[in-house]
Amino acid sequence: MPVDAHSTTLVRAPRGLHRVPGLLRRMGAFALVELQKLSHDRSELVTRMVQPALWLLIFGQTFSNLRVIDTGDVPYLAFLAPGIIAQSALFISIFYGIQIVWDRDAGILAKLMVTPAPASALITGKAFAAGVRSVAQVVGVLIIAYLMGIHLTGNPLRILAAMGIVVLGSAFFACLSMTLAGLVRNRDRLMGIGQAITMPLFFASNALYPVDVMPGWLRWLSAVNPLSYEVNALRALLIGTPGNTWLDVGVLLVAAALGVVTASALLRRLVR
Template identity: 30%
Template sequence: MISQSLTLAWRSLIPMKNSPGQLIGLLMQPVFMIVVFVYLFGGSGGDRAGAVLYMLPGVLTQVALIATISTGMNLATDIDNGVFDRFRTMPIARAAPLAGRILADLTTLMLTIAMSLLIGYVVGFRVQTGPLEALAAVGLIVLFAFALSWGSAYLGLVIKSVTTMQSMATAVLLPLTFGSSAFIPATDMPGWLQWWMGVNPVSHLASALRGLMVGGLRAGDVWISLGWTAVIAAVFVPLALRAYSRRVS
């Protein structure tokens, strides 16, 4: 099944070669976010260097989480176009097309992460810890996004309209990202919002990335992020597999 999933992941990536606009849009997304959050918002206080160090891990978090929406959208589009009906006639593992779709989207996620780090370097971001810690930060965000991709896949399988699926996923992710400490310290917020930021898993993920890349790591943020990753995967992997089995049966 692994080789079949990798083959189908490659099949999902090939169309990007014939649609350069899709790839350009994918790579430009972190550029726009860094410009908005670092230069427009972060630079207002005069400490642009400090804003870059604080906000780039938040940008990485938001880019990765929003990128997971494409998994459900692409999956729903493939099913509506009858692509999975053709896969069903082939001698491959039933879950291989689903796994291939998620692996393909993780590959594009890695491109956006690389682009975010490149633009971050251009605007002055430097890893303050070490290469192992930086790799651990990338691994953590990829793991979290991988788990969340299964949730996106589940929505894409149970909601027939691609537009509705995108709207629902965005309605869930935007409050999580903007209602977190990814871009603004919780201490600058009112009490009720500080409480929400404290329990928000995105806050812990952004803090873990910031600690691994900038310094001042709190091990609790890493463990909480890994715990949320395990919970999300444990809930949505079986749900997505069951919904996929029903859609293609």
């Protein structure tokens, strides 16, 4: 039977669960691109460790000697170390939206938006890359803590789990930053907003002091602050304080998912 030379075969786009492998590949590609940027400036990993080192060496040592914050049977420096890990990751990820504004200004974002990849793949890839960048803070703070004689866990499984917690927390705050980028669409304004909300997020958490010493209104803010749940999970893993780790992980997962959805919805507004 003769074959029509003009006949074509329709290839249907994958639907439902069949789209998942392709979506994961696109997320991985976007995350890999972001991580490759770090390889061009490896000194960033070293400079990022200056701030947590100062917090432990100066703030931590001073308040540990003053004994003004009651942390029970846990030495204050051990209590503080997981909070400093979460704080360092927050400071890295909360300004991640500036990079997406740079991509917009360079014309890169407009090109990415016309690819078959959905906006959620781009946002998730960038959020995951922000989390991986923050993992270096876990390793760095642990090294500083061991050198200072602070008793944190040496269990590799617990350390890996702590890295996963940091990735989740950083992913949420990176998505928050990219959401703000979609709203303000300006690098300078985004920088100002990031600086304005970073310290309130940090101080309205349990990173520096227990919830019990907070006034009532600050306890409420701490209860709705994802950073508090990140710190709780890190303390349970690194120093063994009692807590509800599954609740903490669940809150971080929901927060990260909502962050991806919100930032994805606002991404096209950024390129208009």
